[in-house]
Amino acid sequence: MRSYSVFDFRFSIMLATLCLCGSVAMADTADQNPTSDEAVSGTWDGTAGSRYTVVNDHPDSSGSSFLTHGTTAGNLTFGFSAFSIPAGSTITNVQVIYYDQKTASQSAAAAGRLKVGGNYYNASTHNPANGTWTLRTDTWTTNPKSAVNWTVDDVNGSGSNNLQAFGFFSSDASPTVRFSSVIVRVTYTLPLGGPKRVYISCARIPLGGEPEVLWRKRL
Numbered sequence: 001m002r003s004y005s006v007f008d009f010r011f012s013i014m015l016a017t018l019c020l021c022g023s024v025a026m027a028d029t030a031d032q033n034p035t036s037d038e039a040v041s042g043t044w045d046g047t048a049g050s051r052y053t054v055v056n057d058h059p060d061s062s063g064s065s066f067l068t069h070g071t072t073a074g075n076l077t078f079g080f081s082a083f084s085i086p087a088g089s090t091i092t093n094v095q096v097i098y099y100d101q102k103t104a105s106q107s108a109a110a111a112g113r114l115k116v117g118g119n120y121y122n123a124s125t126h127n128p129a130n131g132t133w134t135l136r137t138d139t140w141t142t143n144p145k146s147a148v149n150w151t152v153d154d155v156n157g158s159g160s161n162n163l164q165a166f167g168f169f170s171s172d173a174s175p176t177v178r179f180s181s182v183i184v185r186v187t188y189t190l191p192l193g194g195p196k197r198v199y200i201s202c203a204r205i206p207l208g209g210e211p212e213v214l215w216r217k218r219l
């Protein structure tokens with residue numbers, strides 16, 4: 001008769017943990033880079049119509065290529081490839097994520113910007129750091145046009161409250177403000193009973209303790 005060791009017992013628990021992880025609905029994200037120039041105002045360097053090519057390399061945390069904006073303040077928005085968030089998902093938020101800095105000590109004011117259903121919406125401005133590339137995240141937890149939660153149709157680009165463009169806004173671009181990269185991100189949760197993300201996990205299970213996930217990868 002075979003005797004079972006503590007290792008056998010712990011290994012079986014690990015397999016059970018793996019199965020549980022594979023069936024849990026978890027928040028997920030989808031990102032898009034800019035793929036075209038959508039609208040512009042104020043002064044910007046770069047080439048009109050292809051400024052998106054300077055900031056489509058997120059995360060450009062060292063400013064290997066950047067746009068300089070000012071001293072006339074304005075905005076710059078970009079088109080992107082449509083999202084395809086699965087039907088029935090719950091949308092947590094839409095974010096504009098970018099790196100910026102200013103070029104002198106005086107205050108400036110910059111923010112992310114969305115185009116939704118034909119209208120433009122700016123996030124609250126911040127005073128960029130002087131000479132230091134800084135990651136910025138501006139979040140819209142509700143659709144600024146409909147004033148209610150984002151829907152899958154909204155973020156996938158259909159209907160009258162559709163997400164159409166994203167980019168930068170400034171109300172004070174003196175001293176000039178630099179932007180090195182930008183993405184638009186949708187955070188969402190897949191519907192219960194719908195498609196599942198499948199994960200493989202490695203967990204450590206202390207005797208008498210709770211499993212601790214050491215490593216996880218989405219398949």
Ligand SMILES: [Ca+2]
Nearest residue numbers: 054060065180
């Ligand atoms: Ca860049």
